[in-house]
Every structure is written in structure tokens, then in C-alpha cells.
Amino acid sequence: MPTTLFGPKFSQDANAFVPSAIRALAPLINDPGVISFAAGVPNPETFPAGALLESCQRVLSGMPSRVLQYDVTAGFGPLREKVAERSQKKGIPTDAGGTLLTTGSQQALDLAARVLLDPGDVVLVEVPTYVGALVTIAARRAVPKGIRRNEDGIDIAHLEETVATLREAGRNVKALYTIPNFQNPSGLSMTGEAKEALAAAAERLDLAVFEDDPYGELSFDSSARGDFSPLAARIPHRTVYAGSFSKTLSAGLRVGWLHAPSDFVRKAELAKQASDLCSSTFNAAVLEDYLAHNDYDAHLLRLREFYRDRKEILMAAIRESFPPGTWFSDPAGGLFAWGRLPEGLDSRVLLSKAVAEARVAYVPGEPFIVEGEGRPFLRLTFAKEPPGKLVEGARRLGEFFRTELG
Amino acid sequence: MPTTLFGPKFSQDANAFVPSAIRALAPLINDPGVISFAAGVPNPETFPAGALLESCQRVLSGMPSRVLQYDVTAGFGPLREKVAERSQKKGIPTDAGGTLLTTGSQQALDLAARVLLDPGDVVLVEVPTYVGALVTIAARRAVPKGIRRNEDGIDIAHLEETVATLREAGRNVKALYTIPNFQNPSGLSMTGEAKEALAAAAERLDLAVFEDDPYGELSFDSSARGDFSPLAARIPHRTVYAGSFSKTLSAGLRVGWLHAPSDFVRKAELAKQASDLCSSTFNAAVLEDYLAHNDYDAHLLRLREFYRDRKEILMAAIRESFPPGTWFSDPAGGLFAWGRLPEGLDSRVLLSKAVAEARVAYVPGEPFIVEGEGRPFLRLTFAKEPPGKLVEGARRLGEFFRTELG
Numbered sequence: 001m002p003t004t005l006f007g008p009k010f011s012q013d014a015n016a017f018v019p020s021a022i023r024a025l026a027p028l029i030n031d032p033g034v035i036s037f038a039a040g041v042p043n044p045e046t047f048p049a050g051a052l053l054e055s056c057q058r059v060l061s062g063m064p065s066r067v068l069q070y071d072v073t074a075g076f077g078p079l080r081e082k083v084a085e086r087s088q089k090k091g092i093p094t095d096a097g098g099t100l101l102t103t104g105s106q107q108a109l110d111l112a113a114r115v116l117l118d119p120g121d122v123v124l125v126e127v128p129t130y131v132g133a134l135v136t137i138a139a140r141r142a143v144p145k146g147i148r149r150n151e152d153g154i155d156i157a158h159l160e161e162t163v164a165t166l167r168e169a170g171r172n173v174k175a176l177y178t179i180p181n182f183q184n185p186s187g188l189s190m191t192g193e194a195k196e197a198l199a200a201a202a203e204r205l206d207l208a209v210f211e212d213d214p215y216g217e218l219s220f221d222s223s224a225r226g227d228f229s230p231l232a233a234r235i236p237h238r239t240v241y242a243g244s245f246s247k248t249l250s251a252g253l254r255v256g257w258l259h260a261p262s263d264f265v266r267k268a269e270l271a272k273q274a275s276d277l278c279s280s281t282f283n284a285a286v287l288e289d290y291l292a293h294n295d296y297d298a299h300l301l302r303l304r305e306f307y308r309d310r311k312e313i314l315m316a317a318i319r320e321s322f323p324p325g326t327w328f329s330d331p332a333g334g335l336f337a338w339g340r341l342p343e344g345l346d347s348r349v350l351l352s353k354a355v356a357e358a359r360v361a362y363v364p365g366e367p368f369i370v371e372g373e374g375r376p377f378l379r380l381t382f383a384k385e386p387p388g389k390l391v392e393g394a395r396r397l398g399e400f401f402r403t404e405l406g
Numbered sequence: 407m408p409t410t411l412f413g414p415k416f417s418q419d420a421n422a423f424v425p426s427a428i429r430a431l432a433p434l435i436n437d438p439g440v441i442s443f444a445a446g447v448p449n450p451e452t453f454p455a456g457a458l459l460e461s462c463q464r465v466l467s468g469m470p471s472r473v474l475q476y477d478v479t480a481g482f483g484p485l486r487e488k489v490a491e492r493s494q495k496k497g498i499p500t501d502a503g504g505t506l507l508t509t510g511s512q513q514a515l516d517l518a519a520r521v522l523l524d525p526g527d528v529v530l531v532e533v534p535t536y537v538g539a540l541v542t543i544a545a546r547r548a549v550p551k552g553i554r555r556n557e558d559g560i561d562i563a564h565l566e567e568t569v570a571t572l573r574e575a576g577r578n579v580k581a582l583y584t585i586p587n588f589q590n591p592s593g594l595s596m597t598g599e600a601k602e603a604l605a606a607a608a609e610r611l612d613l614a615v616f617e618d619d620p621y622g623e624l625s626f627d628s629s630a631r632g633d634f635s636p637l638a639a640r641i642p643h644r645t646v647y648a649g650s651f652s653k654t655l656s657a658g659l660r661v662g663w664l665h666a667p668s669d670f671v672r673k674a675e676l677a678k679q680a681s682d683l684c685s686s687t688f689n690a691a692v693l694e695d696y697l698a699h700n701d702y703d704a705h706l707l708r709l710r711e712f713y714r715d716r717k718e719i720l721m722a723a724i725r726e727s728f729p730p731g732t733w734f735s736d737p738a739g740g741l742f743a744w745g746r747l748p749e750g751l752d753s754r755v756l757l758s759k760a761v762a763e764a765r766v767a768y769v770p771g772e773p774f775i776v777e778g779e780g781r782p783f784l785r786l787t788f789a790k791e792p793p794g795k796l797v798e799g800a801r802r803l804g805e806f807f808r809t810e811l812g
Contacts, residue, residue, distance in 0.1 A: 017676035049470035064455035139680035252687035270423040274545035281658035
């Protein structure tokens, strides 16, 4: 393409766009010759390709004119009904009308940002938090502020204090973004008590809550410490809840959804109309058909076993191989574990050396941390590599860090 | 859902969102008992459901882990290559790197709006223009200004004068939005000379051009008056070109694309990352496989015949049935014809009566017209109804207007 004159015409938003800090590491962490703990994606072997093909056959034979045509902006009605039914079982007071299908839960986040955020508005985020949320917040020129979290949940005192300070300074603190279950990157989940306390604080502080729950179906053990019922079941009137099939049935179909109160849904629908008219009718119909003809809950049980087994293998290997002073979360679900290296090790600085020498890739903690020190932290996924490579990778990486520690 | 406190938190953009003025007419124009000239969509019978199913089978059997997984934000590389090759043949100097796959061409428009428009910026649009563009422009709180067009193309004198006046008044006039081929709603196409003149004017006036070309493949006769080569072939350095498979292979797969200079593509990619990470890998792979295993150009020839036949039937019936003093465009492609009723008939006011009495629906001209008088105009599509109903509908509607005229 020729040289261009677009530069001076870019919008203020465009001049504030930030690329994902993880994508900047892509040349390093996507080296195909290494054992990768760096991938941020589910294992595609777990997707039911055969059953999805059967669904493609049924919907393309049964109603080709419908599934190949545009749909209403809210998305394919029968899938909205099925999604809403499942969410009702989790205690969310919703129905098909309170549900909007989206291109993955990332679009739910973007629609919420368009509906709620003006430049300069503050969004409270956990430390650490999902990098994709920071990208979307930045694209609205809104400002993320970090709130400390511990193994149980968000530090409510720090939340109250931060909001008070910001509001005294005249800032418009509108919303809180949280992943309560099996968080990306930390793997941590909130306890039921922590969720109650957060819900109460959101009430007191009059915060809108964006509850991002892409991993909610991936609990390893329902008796584990987390309480996987959503905030949207506790404070539905101020919560936008986002779910997704990306981690359970297919990321490549790009089907997610949001539930929210009706005034929010109406605005989000207008934002989506402006964004892309509607998501794929076909993909929504394929997933609706899949849910009608398959035992999704049985599939989820197999999926949880798959990831739990790999998680246990990785965590055992880490305990065996990493240097003393290492701390790791013990995820009760999801795809990720979060670690803190012993004093003196800098995960960002060491990454290229780890790839070059140990032939292992991970994601350093820094991109996930809005305020505070990211250098001791790292995110590992147990989703990508088979068991043997999880063990071998942990062994090599542990040895590498031990050597670095001297 | 319970009552909610979201209202006071809506963003300034959200408070400026406008619903599509056509959607407001939905209860009237979607009456299933009427003959409909109102639909704004392609005929789904023309979509190759069988061949698309074969492609689903091939990609889900051949590379399930790839097509069910996330993709890079720019979209499935092999489809970008094929799309770019086709565009090169139209004279657009692009390649896979200058191509971004989008969720329909509507998303291309939205990404361009995010990359280019600040609140208050002016976008020049044709009178009449596509309603979905007005929705997207409004969602950025930018301001559309109408430029007259005639049967050949845009009125360049009016364009120059409008830009000069607005700029003298301190307005930031950044871009021009145009559908040069078989426009929605007018069915009109620009001549080659009109495109040359527009390209030269865009240069002189330093305007970014958004060239929306969803109907470009649907020319009824390549020897017709239009020159279907794109503006992007003439002024690529200031043009964002958007194309789509929605009118030719499937609207429900939601696969479109944009071509643009590299600095714009980089910004649009960041906007898309924030919007939805990536569009469906699966859908892009299915279309790429379709293009690899089928004769798309032969399919397009059949499609052109299908729509040309219906267009001719409708236009002949209109000539026969409508009252004297009616004017209609004679579309050289696309899905729509645009008419002006004789003095004294108001298309908006008469719609509900036409539906109730003549049992025929159309879209009144007003929603498409930014400035000026919409009342005499109406849009008819020949895409939806079979030939017999096109004739019967035109007969009834013509009779209805004759009666109204008294």
C-alpha cells in the first residue's frame, strides 16, 4: 500500500489505543520449538468437532434460509433462551429478553465500555487483571485503577479507600471490572463471603459491576473453596454479566453473551447495531443445536477432568522443581496458575533467556498489573501442553530459575 | 430483570445512540401477510447452502483444532489472501497484510469510525445514504452532512461548497462516506467520470474516503453505464474500502473485510482487538474453502441473473401500474430501486395505509435522507418476493397511489 495521509486524521481514541502488552511478546512466546506455558487459549482438542459438524449438517439442511441470513441484533432467539435458562439455574434473574449474544465475551466488554464510559472515567480492576479488559478500557480513554486482591477475593478496605480518594479528587468512578471465578491470570476464585462483601460494597459505593465469567463452567471441584454463584445473582440491578462458549465448545465460533437489566440491554443493543448489526446467525444456531442434541453438562465434566488432571500434574512438577521461596496459586478451575518468584528474579527480564536457554515460554506478570510491582510474577497455563511436556517444562524452568538465583 | 441504576451512568455516546429509523418501522413493514418490497436483505435462496455444508465438513475434518480456535485479530490468513487477490484484479493495490477481516462490512465502518471520528467531526454522506452508516456515525457523536447526488454521481460543486462552508465555520470535515456501486437505497451507480471527479475532489479537499461496496459484485451487466472499478484503485492512500460476502454467499456468516493503507490497518486492528479480539475463524475458513473448491465467479453470474430478472419484472410492473409523474431509478445492480412519487403523495404518511389496504410494504425515503425532503421518495427491493408477487405487489401499490392521488 502507498504512503498515506491518515495519520493526522486519527481520532483521540485511536491515538490512545494500546496494543495488548502480551501481543508485544508474541515473537518470544510463540516460538514453536519451545514448551509453552504462555498460551492464553483453551486446548482445541477439547472442542467437540464431530458433534459440532453434526449440528452444522442439521441446521444447514433444516433451515438454510434462516441460518445463512441476518438476524436481529440481540441474536438467535432459541440460543438466547437456552443461555438464559442455564443462567437462571445459577440464580441470575434473566430471560431471553435480558440476553444479548456477542462475538465472544470480549465484545460484551466492549459494548459495556461504549455504553458506560466517557474519557477520563475510572474503572476499578483487580491486581492482577485480564489484559484484554485493559485494552478495551484504554480504547475508550477511560482509566483503570488497581484494587488489591488476596486469595479470598478483593480487598474491600482498599476498594473503599481508593473510591473515596478518587471521588474526592473529582474523578468519575463508574464501574468495577472483575473475574470472580478462576481468574485470568491468577487462577484465584472469590469465596462466597468475599462475593457477599463485594456486592455490599458495590451497593454502598454505587458502582456498576462488569462480571466477566468465561471460566465459570471450568470448576475442578464443586466442593472447592470458591462459591461459583455469580455476583449477578446478588446485585443484578447493577451487574453486567458476560459468559462465553469460547473455553468450552469453541473459541473460533466466537459466541458469547451478556445478561443485564433492560435499560442497559437496550443501549447495548444499539451499540451492537452500530458495531456489526448482529453476530453470526449460523454459529449461534449451531451451538443451539449442539445444546439440544448433546449432553453439555457431561461434556463439561470431561473438560473439567481434562484441565484438572493437567493442573495437578503441573502444580506437582512446580512444587518439585522450582526454587524455595516460590509461591503459586492453586487454581480451583480455569486455565491458569499465577506464581511469584523468589526475591531477586525478574520474570520480564528473564523471559528471553528462559526461551533461549531452557526452551520454555511463560507470560511475565507485568502486563496484568495496573499498579504495583509485576516483576516477581508470572502466569503459566496448563492448557496447552500434554502431561509429559508439562513435567519436562516445569523441570527445565525450575532449574533455570534456580541457576539464575545462583 | 429488576429496576436498575444504570441510566445515570450512561456515557455521552450512549445518550446519543440512535436506533435505525427503519427498525422503528419494523412492526409495519414486517407484517408477514403482505407483499414486501421493504426487506433490506438478500434473498437467502441464493446462498449456496449445500456447497457451504461441504466446506464445513472439510474444514472441521481437516483442521478442527485450527478453525475452532481463536485467530489473529486480522483474521484467517488464507481468506485474507484470496480476498486481496480478487481486489487486486479490481485495481486495488493491496495484499493480505493490507486486509482486515470483519464481522460484515458494518464492522469495517464501525472500526473506521473509531479510528477516525471524534465527537463533532463531520462526515459527508450522499443524499440519500445507507441508514446503518448514519447509526454508526451517530454512535461516535459525529455529524453527517448531506451532499446531493444525481444519476451519474456526487454533485461535486455541492461537495466543494459544503466543505468550504463547514471549514470556514470551524468544523473538522474529515471524511466522505459513499457507496459508489448500486447504492442502498437508490440503486444508482457512479459513472467512471464521476468517480474520477470525486477522487480528484477528495484530493483537493483532503478527505478520507470510506468506500462501502457490499453490492459491487452484483452488477447486472458489465457494459452498463456504471464503471464498477473502485475509488480505492484511484486514491488508495486516502481510501478505506469495505467489501462483504453477505450479499453473495451468506449474510449469516457475517464475513466482510476492509482494505486500507498500513497505518490505518494497524489502528483498525487495535480497534478490533478491543472490540472482539477476532471474528470467527471457522466462518472465514469455511468461505476460504468454498472459494477454493467452487467457481465463485460462476455463482456470481447466476446471482446477477437472478436479481436482474426480478429487477426487470418489478420495473416493468412499476412502469405499467404506477401513476404518471412517478420517477424510478433503473438499477444496474444490487438489490434496490428508488422512486419519487408524484407531487402530493407522502410516502411516510401513506405507509400504514398501504400496508392495511393494499397489503404491500415499502420503506419510505425519509430515513435515508440527512438533509432535504424525504416525503416523495421510497425504496423498493426486488430481492425478496418471487416474480408473481413482484407483479401483483406493484399492481396493488400503483393502484393504491393512483387512488390516493385522486
